[in-house]
Amino acid sequence: MTQATGFAKVLPRFIAIEGPIGVGKTSLAKRLADTFNYQVVLEHSDANPFLERFYQNPRQHALSTQLFFLFQRSQQIQELRQDDMFAPLRIADFLIDKDQLFAQQNLDTDEYDLYLNVYRHLTIDAPTPDLVIYLQAPTNVLLDRIQKRGIEAEQLIQLSYLENLNSAYTEFFHYFDKSSLLIVNSAEIDLVSNDDDYQQLVDYILSVPTGTHYFNPRQSLL
Numbered sequence: 162m163t164q165a166t167g168f169a170k171v172l173p174r175f176i177a178i179e180g181p182i183g184v185g186k187t188s189l190a191k192r193l194a195d196t197f198n199y200q201v202v203l204e205h206s207d208a209n210p211f212l213e214r215f216y217q218n219p220r221q222h223a224l225s226t227q228l229f230f231l232f233q234r235s236q237q238i239q240e241l242r243q244d245d246m247f248a249p250l251r252i253a254d255f256l257i258d259k260d261q262l263f264a265q266q267n268l269d270t271d272e273y274d275l276y277l278n279v280y281r282h283l284t285i286d287a288p289t290p291d292l293v294i295y296l297q298a299p300t301n302v303l304l305d306r307i308q309k310r311g312i313e314a315e316q317l318i319q320l321s322y323l324e325n326l327n328s329a330y331t332e333f334f335h336y337f338d339k340s341s342l343l344i345v346n347s348a349e350i351d352l353v354s355n356d357d358d359y360q361q362l363v364d365y366i367l368s369v370p371t372g373t374h375y376f377n378p379r380q381s382l383l
Contacts, residue, residue, distance in 0.1 A: 172197055172367075173291030173341075176252040179259060179334075180296035180347075181327045182318065183303040183310070188353045189296065190254040196363060202237060202253040209233070215267075216317035223267040227276060231260055231283070238287045257287040262333050266326055292341045292366070295334045298348045300324045342373045350378055 176193065178186045187203055194201035206212060215226040234257050241251070264276045298306075300323050307315050307323075334344065343366065350358040361378045 172250065174250055175288060175290045176292045176294065177256045177290040178252065178254050178294045178296065179256050179330070180298075181303055181330050182315070182323065183307040184296040184298050184347060185306070185352060186254040186296060189294070190252050192353065192359065193363075193366075194252050197250065197252070199250045199252040202241065202251055204255045205233065213314035213317075216314050219267065219322070224272045224276070227260075227264050227267055227272075228279065230263070231276070231280060234260055235283045235285050238285060241288055242286065253290075256290070256293065257285060258339075259330075259333070262329050263326075266322075266329055290340050292343060293337070293339075294343045294345060294366075295330070295337075296345050296347045297331075298346075300327050302348050303327065338373075341371045343369060343376060344374070345376045346378075 178190050180186050190201055209226060209229045211222050211226040211229055215222040238257055264273055268276055303323055304320060307318060352359050352362060358378060365376050
């Protein structure tokens with residue numbers, strides 16, 4: 162198991178990992194949590210009873226799927242807030258901000274207005290991560306990874322949906338300025354099974370200053 166030793170700086174107290182479906186958020190969150198001894202906070206997509214129905218018929222099941230995720234994530238954020246007195250180091254595989262990104266992609270105008278009304282009434286006060294790691298990959302790479310990991314419901318995802326979602330993530334993080342941001346080109350690396358690839362990222366996290374930065378490991382080896 163790869164371990165980080167001789168830390169070059171104080172670790173961020175709260176890291177969030179984001180990116181489109183299939184990019185490897187959860188796997189990386191678990192591995193970093195193990196390396197840095199963080200408490201890991203994970204999305205539980207498999208707990209959403211509407212998700213498979215959404216992949217089968219997006220138009221019919223978009224609102225129920227989105228509202229379930231909104232309530233689930235808001236509950237997780239409340240639990241994070243309640244635990245603040247203990248100030249643990251945390252890493253999450255989602256940002257609550259991305260909930261609206263998905264809602265904009267999936268809902269029609271009236272549904273989106275209803276969603277926003279519910280969102281506002283939940284008065285979500287999410288803690289701001291010290292560092293956000295945004296994993297990027299081309300749509301064809303995402304689709305290949307989705308197919309290889311073999312989750313049955315995800316095999317129904319349409320290429321066009323994935324392309325639109327990937328574009329929405331790119332635009333979202335182009336303007337993101339709420340915290341330090343590390344954009345990782347993950348197209349040609351394996352952060353789960355390849356220890357060298359993973360260690361490069363760990364070393365970069367430990368050395369990178371605040372602000373927005375780009376990590377292109379293959380380019381750095383040229």
